[in-house]
Amino acid sequence: MNTSKNGSRSTQHGSFGSPAANQIATQPFIVNDSRRSESVTTASGWSRAAALDLVIDDAVNNERIVGAEVIAARHGEVIYQRAAGYADRESRRAVQPNEIFRLASMTKAIVSVAALALVDQGAINLEDPVSRWLPKFRPRLADGREPVITLQHLMTHTAGLGYGFLEAEDGPYHRLGISDGLDATGLNLEENLRRIAAAPLLFEPGTAWHYSVAFDVLGAVLERVTGARLPQLVRDIVTAPLGMSSVEFAVSETTVLATPYADATPEPVAMTDSFQLPFFGNSIHYSPARAYDASAFASGGTGLVGTARDYLRFIEAIRTGGAGILRPKTAAAMTRNAIGDLSSAPGFGWGLGVQVLKDPAAAQSSLHAGAWNWGGVYGTHFWVDPEEGLSVIVLTNTAVAGMIGAFPSALQRAAST
Numbered sequence: 001m002n003t004s005k006n007g008s009r010s011t012q013h014g015s016f017g018s019p020a021a022n023q024i025a026t027q028p029f030i031v032n033d034s035r036r037s038e039s040v041t042t043a044s045g046w047s048r049a050a051a052l053d054l055v056i057d058d059a060v061n062n063e064r065i066v067g068a069e070v071i072a073a074r075h076g077e078v079i080y081q082r083a084a085g086y087a088d089r090e091s092r093r094a095v096q097p098n099e100i101f102r103l104a105s106m107t108k109a110i111v112s113v114a115a116l117a118l119v120d121q122g123a124i125n126l127e128d129p130v131s132r133w134l135p136k137f138r139p140r141l142a143d144g145r146e147p148v149i150t151l152q153h154l155m156t157h158t159a160g161l162g163y164g165f166l167e168a169e170d171g172p173y174h175r176l177g178i179s180d181g182l183d184a185t186g187l188n189l190e191e192n193l194r195r196i197a198a199a200p201l202l203f204e205p206g207t208a209w210h211y212s213v214a215f216d217v218l219g220a221v222l223e224r225v226t227g228a229r230l231p232q233l234v235r236d237i238v239t240a241p242l243g244m245s246s247v248e249f250a251v252s253e254t255t256v257l258a259t260p261y262a263d264a265t266p267e268p269v270a271m272t273d274s275f276q277l278p279f280f281g282n283s284i285h286y287s288p289a290r291a292y293d294a295s296a297f298a299s300g301g302t303g304l305v306g307t308a309r310d311y312l313r314f315i316e317a318i319r320t321g322g323a324g325i326l327r328p329k330t331a332a333a334m335t336r337n338a339i340g341d342l343s344s345a346p347g348f349g350w351g352l353g354v355q356v357l358k359d360p361a362a363a364q365s366s367l368h369a370g371a372w373n374w375g376g377v378y379g380t381h382f383w384v385d386p387e388e389g390l391s392v393i394v395l396t397n398t399a400v401a402g403m404i405g406a407f408p409s410a411l412q413r414a415a416s417t
Contacts, residue, residue, distance in 0.1 A: 112353025
């Protein structure tokens with residue numbers, strides 16, 4: 001095995017305990033090391049560790065994934081940890097313990113928790129019209145009607161908003177120059193909201209599901225409610241209480257992030273700062289340098305960076321009932337289908353910030369009904385299977401193969417069978 005690419009995993013495990021912010025960071029994580037490259041059973045005795053190793057080795061050795069960090073916990077105990085491949089292929093820098101990756105849309109769940117904490121405090125209500133907090137945000141339907149959009153519509157992607165990367169290049173979001181929160185347009189949040197409101201809604205709010213910039217709008221609502229900027233309120237409400245010190249909207253120029261790559265043949269290519277990646281007939285526009293730009297608006301949908309270990313802290317806090325940040329009933333509601341018979345994908349519904357598995361057979365999923373998940377277009381994803389007590393974080397630097405397709409599907413099968 002080429003250990004400079006494939007690395008190793010830790011044989012350590014430990015418990016989150018309660019509250020869920022309970023010091024997972026104290027558990028060691030073995031770095032890429034030729035002396036530890038062979039597959040061994042973790043101290044927890046998890047039988048699926050070797051199968052996960054095979055999936056990761058195959059993806060890295062065959063140059064579909066440049067670098068990855070994977071961590072899994074079961075019933076609050078870390079049972080698998082692995083760093084593999086390159087954080088920066090050109091300099092041959094291997095993925096290190098607690099490598100910082102761009103989280104993209106894994107941001108949404110964290111911003112959801114900040115919003116739900118404010119609901120628990122009585123500061124907002126899910127049925128509040130967005131216009132109560134953002135009086136100028138009044139998008140219209142194609143027929144000119146101005147429907148009510150609620151905070152719940154935003155959190156469930158049923159508001160009728162869209163995303164530029166999900167429409168043709170001549171679509172309204174492109175014509176209006178709306179930022180998806182991944183690019184470097186120079187727009188401030190107020191101007192981006194003005195442009196979003198100028199685009200026609202795709203449907204009457206609550207009647208359909210469509211992935212969207214809704215969480216950027218939600219971020220603006222939270223700023224108006226609290227009087228704090230989104231980075232500060234997310235830090236105060238979510239990340240600081242959980243000890244998630246790596247999770248930020250913008251980092252200093254001395255902070256080293258995993259270099260982002262994009263799918264290509266024969267191997268992924270390093271992203272330039274203005275990079276366009278084809279995506280299901282459309283294109284995603286990236287600006288990797290945005291993560292270093294504190295002047296760029298903090299995107300509630302795509303803006304955070306962080307480590308796998310810190311994100312595991314976060315989802316374990318939700319899985320175990322909110323860790324004091326949310327009421328247990330609120331945490332349960334977040335991860336329960338909230339869109340009725342609407343669908344976010346075959347077999348899937350949507351909760352308040354995460355996708356929820358309703359029908360494993362229809363979804364062709366190896367997970368149990370009630371599992372919840374999401375990912376990010378820089379090549380990241382996570383899933384939680386409550387029936388198994390299993391939480392898995394997969395952060396890669398390869399878009400979009402680390403988020404969707406053969407690699408994520410193979411990891412889920414390996415961890416679940």
